[in-house]
Amino acid sequence: MKLTIGWLYPELMSTYGDRGNIFVLTKRCEWRKIKVDTKTIDFKTKSAEIETCDMIFGGGAQDRQQGILVNDLREKKGPVLKKMFDRGIPGLFVCGAPQLLGHYYMTGEGKKLEGLGIFDMVSKHFGKSKPRCIGNTIGKLPDGKTIVGFENHGGRTYLGKGVKPFAKIIKGCGNNGEDGTEGAVYKNCIATYSHGPFLPKNPHIADWLIAKALEIKYKKKIPLKPLDDTLEWQAHEAVLRRFT
Amino acid sequence: MRVMNLRTRLAIIFGKLVSILSKTFALGAGATWPGEIALRIQPRILRILSENVKHTILVAGTNGKTTTVKMIETILAHQGWMVTHNASGANLDNGIVSAFLKKMKSTYYIFEVDEATLPNILKDLTPEIIVLTNLFRDQLDRYGEVDTIAEKWLVALAGLDRQTTVIINADDPHLAFIGSKLAAKVKYFGLEDPSLFLPKMQHATDTIYCPNCGVRLTFAGVYFSHLGKWACGNCSFVPPKEDVTSHDFTSPIEGIYNIYNTLASALVAQTLGINNSDIRDALTHFTPAFGRMETIVVQGKRIKILLSKNPTGFNESLRTVAASADKGPILLVLNDRIPDGRDVSWIWDVDFEHYRNFRNYFVSGERALDMAVRLKYAEIHPTIIHAVTEVLSHVEKNEVLWILPTYSAMLDVRKQLIGRKIL
Numbered sequence: 033m034k035l036t037i038g039w040l041y042p043e044l045m046s047t048y049g050d051r052g053n054i055f056v057l058t059k060r061c062e063w064r065k066i067k068v069d070t071k072t073i074d075f076k077t078k079s080a081e082i083e084t085c086d087m088i089f090g091g092g093a094q095d096r097q098q099g100i101l102v103n104d105l106r107e108k109k110g111p112v113l114k115k116m117f118d119r120g121i122p123g124l125f126v127c128g129a130p131q132l133l134g135h136y137y138m139t140g141e142g143k144k145l146e147g148l149g150i151f152d153m154v155s156k157h158f159g160k161s162k163p164r165c166i167g168n169t170i171g172k173l174p175d176g177k178t179i180v181g182f183e184n185h186g187g188r189t190y191l192g193k194g195v196k197p198f199a200k201i202i203k204g205c206g207n208n209g210e211d212g213t214e215g216a217v218y219k220n221c222i223a224t225y226s227h228g229p230f231l232p233k234n235p236h237i238a239d240w241l242i243a244k245a246l247e248i249k250y251k252k253k254i255p256l257k258p259l260d261d262t263l264e265w266q267a268h269e270a271v272l273r274r275f276t
Numbered sequence: 277m278r279v280m281n282l283r284t285r286l287a288i289i290f291g292k293l294v295s296i297l298s299k300t301f302a303l304g305a306g307a308t309w310p311g312e313i314a315l316r317i318q319p320r321i322l323r324i325l326s327e328n329v330k331h332t333i334l335v336a337g338t339n340g341k342t343t344t345v346k347m348i349e350t351i352l353a354h355q356g357w358m359v360t361h362n363a364s365g366a367n368l369d370n371g372i373v374s375a376f377l378k379k380m381k382s383t384y385y386i387f388e389v390d391e392a393t394l395p396n397i398l399k400d401l402t403p404e405i406i407v408l409t410n411l412f413r414d415q416l417d418r419y420g421e422v423d424t425i426a427e428k429w430l431v432a433l434a435g436l437d438r439q440t441t442v443i444i445n446a447d448d449p450h451l452a453f454i455g456s457k458l459a460a461k462v463k464y465f466g467l468e469d470p471s472l473f474l475p476k477m478q479h480a481t482d483t484i485y486c487p488n489c490g491v492r493l494t495f496a497g498v499y500f501s502h503l504g505k506w507a508c509g510n511c512s513f514v515p516p517k518e519d520v521t522s523h524d525f526t527s528p529i530e531g532i533y534n535i536y537n538t539l540a541s542a543l544v545a546q547t548l549g550i551n552n553s554d555i556r557d558a559l560t561h562f563t564p565a566f567g568r569m570e571t572i573v574v575q576g577k578r579i580k581i582l583l584s585k586n587p588t589g590f591n592e593s594l595r596t597v598a599a600s601a602d603k604g605p606i607l608l609v610l611n612d613r614i615p616d617g618r619d620v621s622w623i624w625d626v627d628f629e630h631y632r633n634f635r636n637y638f639v640s641g642e643r644a645l646d647m648a649v650r651l652k653y654a655e656i657h658p659t660i661i662h663a664v665t666e667v668l669s670h671v672e673k674n675e676v677l678w679i680l681p682t683y684s685a686m687l688d689v690r691k692q693l694i695g696r697k698i699l
Contacts, residue, residue, distance in 0.1 A: 043484060043492075048416045051479060052624030055653045094421040100490050166417050167618065182619045184417055228621030232649050263652055267645035 033254070034067040035245050038085030040109075041074050041093070041101050048184075050091025052229025053124060056238050057087070064257045066246070075104055079112040085121070086245040088113065092127025092227050102132070102145070110148045117150060122220040122244040124237075127227035130189040130207065130216060131155040137187060151218050152194025157187045162209075168275045169206070169226060171199030171214045178202075179214075179234050180271040181226025189225070191216055198222055203275050220244045233271065235264045280324065287318035288325075291377040307366035307698070311373030322369060323400040325376045331384045332401060333544060334394070336429075337409025337445075339589045340537045341367065341388035343529075344409060346565045347541035348386050354558035355550060361386040363565070364698045368393050391425050392418070395432035402436065405547055407443045407540050408451045412501055413482050413625075414586040415617035422482040426450050436460040443543050445536060446518050447503040453487035455516060463547065465539035468521040472532055473497030473504070480587035480625040488513035499532055500595075501588040519543060525555065528562040529569050531582075531596040533589075566698055567686040569596075574693045577671045578602075581689065584680040585616065587625035594631045597678050604675030605636035607667050608658070609685035610643040616682040620646050628654035638667050641685050664692045 039054055058068045073082055093101065117123060131137040133151040136144050140159035147155075164186045171179045179199055188208035191197060197207070198215030206214035206225065215224035222237070224230060231238040239256055246254040280288075291314030298306035314321045326332060335344045342365045352359045360382040362375040367390045375387065389397050391414075408429075411422050419425055433442060437459055444455040446466035455462045477484075477495065481502040486493050489511035498504030506515060520543045527538040538559065545555045564570045567583045580602065584590040597606060612618050620643045628651055637658035639647045644660050651658050661667060664679070671677045681689050687697035 043481075046479070046625075047421070048413065048619070049621035049624030052621070052650070052653075055624065059653050059655075094423050096423045096490075097485070100485060182417075182621060184619065228619070229624040232624070232653065233646070263645065263649055267649050270645050 033065075033246065033250070034069065035061060035086045035242070035249065036069045036071055036084055038071050038073045038082060038088045040088065040090040040105070042072055042091070043074070044097040044101050045091040045093040047092040047094055047127060047227070049228035050126060053089055053091070053126065053231045053238075056229075056231040056235070057089070057242065060235070060238055060259065061242060063259055066242070073109065075101075077109075079108075082109065082112050083116065085116070086249045087121065087241060088116070088123040088221075090123070090125040090129055090132075092129070098128070098132070105132070106146065106148055110150070113148070114150050117219050117221045120220050120244070120248045122241045122248070123222065124230070124241060125221070125223045126230050127225070128185060128187070129223045130225060131185075131187050133223050134189065140186070150221075151216050151223060152192030153189055153216055154192070155187045155189040162188065165205030165209065165225070167204055168271060169204030169214065170202045170272060170275060171206070172202055173199050177236060178268070178272060179226070179237065180268055181224065181230050181234075182228065183225045184227050185225050189216075194218070198224055220248075233264060233268045235259075235261045283318050284321065284324050287314040287321050288377065290314065290317060291321075291373070295374065295377055306378075307362070307364040307374055308368070308370045309374070310377045311370035311375075314373050314377060315370060320400065322373055322376070322397070325373065325380070326385075326401045329385055330404065331548070332403045333384065333386045334389050334397070334401075334403045334406040335386070335409065335540075336389045336391060336394045336406065338391065338412040338414045338586065340409040340533055340540070341365075342565045343534065343568050344407060344537045344540050345386050345388045347537055347559065347562055348544050350562045351541060351545045351550060351555055351558040352384050352386070352548070354561065355554065357384055358382040359384045359386065362388060365565075369397060372397065392428075395428050398432045398435065403440055405441045405443060405544055406433070406436075407544060408445060408454070409536065409540060410445055410448050410501075410503060410588075411450050411482065412586055412588040413480070413622070415619075416622075417617055417619045418614070422450070426454065426487070430454050430457060433458055433460065441547050443540060443547070444516075445503070445540070446516050447499065447505070447536075448483065449493060449502065449506050450483040450487050452516055453513065456513065462516075463519045463543055464516045465520040465536070465543045466518040467499050467503075467532075467535060467539075468518070468523055470497055472499050474500065478591060478627060480591060480627075486511060486513060500592055503536075520546065524552070525559070528559045529564055530600060531569060531592060533592050534569070567681070567690065572694055575668055577668050577677060578675075579677045579679060579693065581679045581681065581686060583683065583686050584608075585682045587622050590623075590626040590680065593680050594627070597634070597680075598631060600676075602676035602678075603635065604672070604677050605638060605667060605670050606634050606678045606680065607638040607640060607661075607664065608647050609641040609664070609679065609681035609689060610639070610647045611641045611682050611685040611688070612643050613684040615684050623647060623650045626650075628656060632656055636670060638670075640664065641682070664689050
């Protein structure tokens, strides 16, 4: 078995340890004898190449870097990504992704930046009237399991009817600090405000993404061989203990 | 000196009093509290203390500040000059004021300055020389993004005129860009040694797109991160001519980053009129600053401590350990207190994958589990320990224990091993 993971603009969308997610997905596949090919998606990448990917990952970008790539991402990559996500291709977007994937992002200066419009949500920066959300986060998934992360964002995101919240926020700000939601899920695609290496301490999410990718690619459910995740769960639980 | 008003005199008296009390009773707060008290009594104290000082040298940048300051101090003191510096690394306004209060009659004041604090310091103090070492991603939760810091620096430095010399690392494209925009005198240093080029670009880079036009820069070679021989194929922004290079001076200590620190210090010394042979002679007397390639001996075991607090610094520490003749176990100590950054995401930008061959890995600190998970995905299986002293029994004769700690972890390690955190 083999999976191709498409990594969006790794040089520009890698702010703080984002590649940890790629490392975790890759190793957890390799340890199960599933081959992984990581494909860089950047300015030169054609739609046909993007369509060979079985999973998509997007990290966080600094403002200047986001400015460099946003038009290319929206116009040349957006439509094909939307088609793939509608087909069930799983994706993980961390950090500022909720701001990029929604309909628009209103900056602190009141400028409206058009997003990819794949997720039914909008984001807004309230300037100095609302502080930046920085800190460790804990969320609860619909199945009762927890997720842990670290958020660092200035904008606030509000979900529409076309997406479900990824988790209920227990500790931290989450999407907006008002409605208790954290991140969003569209089909098999996850957006979270957790930034950087989200998967290392959330191996269940990594395996969920891998399982979905295999299911879509091979058109049947393929059970994943269990791995020894003692260390990952110890690190996960250490965060739960310290921050609840 | 103009007559000081009562408020200023009180600020100085109380600041000095705190300094003396702190020293007498070994409270360990002498590096910041005297300045903190003085600033609360007289917020403009830094301006008042510095206005009659002719020679003030500031050192700013992500990595290399403490070592560069100590190198400059070594060279100037070797000339027999009266020098004061913030040796303990207290580099916010209270640390700088504290250093001033401790010794008010020096001729030369050398201060390392925190990246985020620099613009505020420049409002009160016009330095004779300011050194910019490098800019890398560091403590995102505290400093924000590299570009944000660079923009604030450019605004703050643009106010300086030709009374000030700005000494800049030419190999860092973003700093060279800042240099190209200044009214102050600008001098550059850089490496010229292709034998030190990395085989390929590291992941932890920040400025690889042109700061002027936004197009991808090309690199004939990189020394580490985005420091190297860069060029923009699209616009008129070109690398500046260097005033000092690695042909001119050699570093007294291991590590490629220490070559940069040496060149920066030498260029400061040249600017102050010291000749090259005196600079070289002085550098042979250099001893590392606390926790920066510092060697200590505990229970007959040799220990080297390399502060490693961000991806670029950590990569260079690992490279230094690998290149060293000294072999032995390696202990990584990761904390997440405010001086370390609460966010430990950055460990995933460190290239542990290239260093699987070290004899033995140990991890410790508040975030030891995060580090252990990071290493697991690099196929390295460390032993988790709780006290540094647990490792000592694993150090063989003739071996060195390498300790790579974050900032607060470095202080904890020194406290455990030698009984004191800083000096």
